[in-house]
Amino acid sequence: MILSGSQILIETLLEQGTDTVFGYPGGTVLNIYDELYKSSDRIKHIISAHEQGAVHAADGYARASGKVGVVIATSGPGATNLVTGIANAYLDSTPIVAITGNVGRSLIGRDSFQEVDIKGITMPITKHNFQVRSTEELADTVRKAFKIARSGRPGPVLIDIPKDIQIATTEYTPASPLPSDKAPYAYETDIAAAAKMIAEAKKPYVYCGGGIINAAAGPEIVALADAIDAPIGFSMMGLSAVPTTHPRALGMVGMHGHYAATKAMYESDLILALGIRFSDRATGDKKRFATGAKIIHIDIDNAELNKNITCHLGINADVKETVSRILECIAPTPHPEWAEQVASFRKYEEENLYLGKGDLTPYQIIDAVMERTEPEMPIATDVGQHQMWAAQRCKLEAPRTFVSSGGLGTMGYGMGAAIGACVATGKRTVLFTGDGSFGMNLNEMATAVSQNLPLVVMLMNNGVLGMVRQWQTLFFGQRYSQTTLDRKTDFVALAKAFGADGYPVTNKEELTAALDKAFAADGPVLLDCRIDQDEMVMPMIPPNGSITDILVNLKN
Amino acid sequence: MKKYVIGMLANNEAGVLNRITGLFGRRGFNIVSITAGETEDPKLSRLTVTFTGDEYARDQAIRQAAKCVDVEYIKELPIEKSITRELVMLKVATDDADMRKDVMDAIAAFKAKQIDYSSRAVVVELTGESAKIDSFIELMKPYGILELCRTGTVAMDRGTTCLKNS
Structure with a gap:
């Protein structure tokens, strides 16, 4: 049938199973929005307060659901407002398709009104990007974009569609989604080599990254850890791949990771690094990283092998299938001495746990939320101290329940991401944020209110940029350059101004009362939780440090 | 490096x-x-x-x-095992007959080609591995190189091996 470019876009989005898109209208996407209006019974559009909120929402939607998130923005500033969100999705391997309008083909290259070379701008931060050159190629471009976004290591793809292509008509033939690229299959010899290394290991360690969530390989990872009697550590992106309450789970490793998780990794003699990229925040000084351990690195992205850490055996393959194959080649082997050693690291961690100061501590706030946690409830975070506390302390029982900006560390990610996760799952969603991060994109409270989303915003308000302040305390002689905000913002009044509920929280009693109300509400609620400005995230391995530099507790 | x-x-x-x-x-x-x-x-x-x-x-x-x-x-395409070629066009000043003769000798020795000729300059085309181009440029420097452009290296496998099927 003969359809316009805009109609073809809607039809191809529907082909891909897209039922929800996030975005913001504008001059060069008017035709697309006109079709969205006509197709509102088939595809739901959620308008954000700012395009950055929309792209973070698409990202949060993708992380929470495993589906491809979609965001639409107009040309020029609409497109550039997506850039941070696209980079965020790129660094955390989130599948999103970003659709931008552009000026008509005859106006391209003439610095026309709201024209920007968004394809050029986003080249380094997308898996791939397209500028559609004719209405005839639009449908296949959208199909290809979705395939690229979800294949292998997922990531963002951008499609720039000039306005005249949205208007022009052509023949449209429906098609089903293209199959994802087949994952590489590990060589038999590599499986055998891995089995041999595992058999020789006395102190194996399973290190689990975001790739485990993408591969849905949690059960295989647990089976592997059980078979070889190994503890499980996580990168921040790997959190929730296996329940963090699992007896083998030691929690997050790295700069602000759990002591036992990091210590056991350094003391191990074999690290099974699965779906991981060895970020500097996880490894610290790479020269001093786990020098006594051999490393088996399994990743679907061949370029990750030997990029940050040189491994002894690198396997470019799907982690779920590969771990299953390895399991068939190994005999279950207990390592009681190693288990005992790991238990002693845990004991040390418990005995030296830094619990915070003041009338209301971050862990008390998180624990109180955890007492009310609902099954598969997504927890989103912004970036900073509150994020690390949440990563350390949240009990995450199901995959895709922790939605947090890892690689890019995007302050302002949280509101959009929480909205996306909430829309994707239809479940009450908790956002842990700080007054710094929240200040960046708090306008999205308007979106949460108009969508009436059951969103619980746990604002850890210390009046300072806490993480930067922590570094200034430890490494910059307590010179608090530009981190004491002194803003006098009344966040409770602000929440109410947006049409949400808000409660001040200064102690445990107020926390309990406010959470009771928040978890009974249908719409968004903000809890302005006042915490001490000198609160710190412990433990901490200073940048470019190693386990020997770890600050476990402020006492030492 | x-x-x-x-x-x-x-x-x-x-x-x-x-x-x-x-x-x-x-x-x-x-x-x-x-x-x-x-x-x-x-x-x-x-x-x-x-x-x-x-x-x-x-x-x-x-x-x-x-x-x-x-x-x-x-x-x-490992340099030592592959065929690599580069082309240079080099314009060199030849102010007098002696200079011109030297340049023409160099052209012959390097199996280069003279592709333009005017009263005070010649343009030379030379194809070869990058090292050969480098040494020819070095040789021409004293005469006064007016300008040059190199194409950069192109390379392919020897024998029947092709990029497409290897």
């Missing part, structure tokens, strides 16, 4: 060269030369990237470029 040559067959589309140079640039790999041109199949263009770096850079450059959606085939 070593010199490496990578051959690629990539979609013959706008922006592909941008993607490749961008990828090398942002990861800190130093491109010596890059050549691109359409192949017998108009859908594909062939790129040859010559760059300097260590083993790590070589490994990463190939793996990262292989991920590029537009790159269909990619492999290293």
Whole structure:
């Protein structure tokens, strides 16, 4: 049938199973929005307060659901407002398709009104990007974009569609989604080599990254850890791949990771690094990283092998299938001495746990939320101290329940991401944020209110940029350059101004009362939780440090 | 630091060269030369990237470029085992008869070609491996090189091996 470019876009989005898109209208996407209006019974559009909120929402939607998130923005500033969100999705391997309008083909290259070379701008931060050159190629471009976004290591793809292509008509033939690229299959010899290394290991360690969530390989990872009697550590992106309450789970490793998780990794003699990229925040000084351990690195992205850490055996393959194959080649082997050693690291961690100061501590706030946690409830975070506390302390029982900006560390990610996760799952969603991060994109409270989303915003308000302040305390002689905000913002009044509920929280009693109300509400609620400005995230391995530099507790 | 040559067959589309140079640039790999041109199949263009770096850079450059959606085939073409060629056009001043004779002798010795001739300058075309081009340029320097342009290296496998089927 003969359809316009805009109609073809809607039809191809529907082909891909897209039922929800996030975005913001504008001059060069008017035709697309006109079709969205006509197709509102088939595809739901959620308008954000700012395009950055929309792209973070698409990202949060993708992380929470495993589906491809979609965001639409107009040309020029609409497109550039997506850039941070696209980079965020790129660094955390989130599948999103970003659709931008552009000026008509005859106006391209003439610095026309709201024209920007968004394809050029986003080249380094997308898996791939397209500028559609004719209405005839639009449908296949959208199909290809979705395939690229979800294949292998997922990531963002951008499609720039000039306005005249949205208007022009052509023949449209429906098609089903293209199959994802087949994952590489590990060589038999590599499986055998891995089995041999595992058999020789006395102190194996399973290190689990975001790739485990993408591969849905949690059960295989647990089976592997059980078979070889190994503890499980996580990168921040790997959190929730296996329940963090699992007896083998030691929690997050790295700069602000759990002591036992990091210590056991350094003391191990074999690290099974699965779906991981060895970020500097996880490894610290790479020269001093786990020098006594051999490393088996399994990743679907061949370029990750030997990029940050040189491994002894690198396997470019799907982690779920590969771990299953390895399991068939190994005999279950207990390592009681190693288990005992790991238990002693845990004991040390418990005995030296830094619990915070003041009338209301971050862990008390998180624990109180955890007492009310609902099954598969997504927890989103912004970036900073509150994020690390949440990563350390949240009990995450199901995959895709922790939605947090890892690689890019995007302050302002949280509101959009929480909205996306909430829309994707239809479940009450908790956002842990700080007054710094929240200040960046708090306008999205308007979106949460108009969508009436059951969103619980746990604002850890210390009046300072806490993480930067922590570094200034430890490494910059307590010179608090530009981190004491002194803003006098009344966040409770602000929440109410947006049409949400808000409660001040200064102690445990107020926390309990406010959470009771928040978890009974249908719409968004903000809890302005006042915490001490000198609160710190412990433990901490200073940048470019190693386990020997770890600050476990402020006492030492 | 070593010199490496990578051959690629990539979609013959706008922006592909941008993607490749961008990828090398942002990861800190130093491109010596890059050549691109359409192949017998108009859908594909062939790129040859010559760059300097260590083993790590070589490994990463190939793996990262292989991920590029537009790159269909990619492999290293080790300089010592492959056929590599470069072309230079070099304009040299020949102010007097002696100089001109010296330049003509050099052209003969290098099996170069004189492709333009005027009263005070000649333009020389020379094809060969980069090292040969380098030494010819060195030889011409004292005479006064007015300008030169090099194409950058192109490379392919010896024998029947091709990028497409290796």
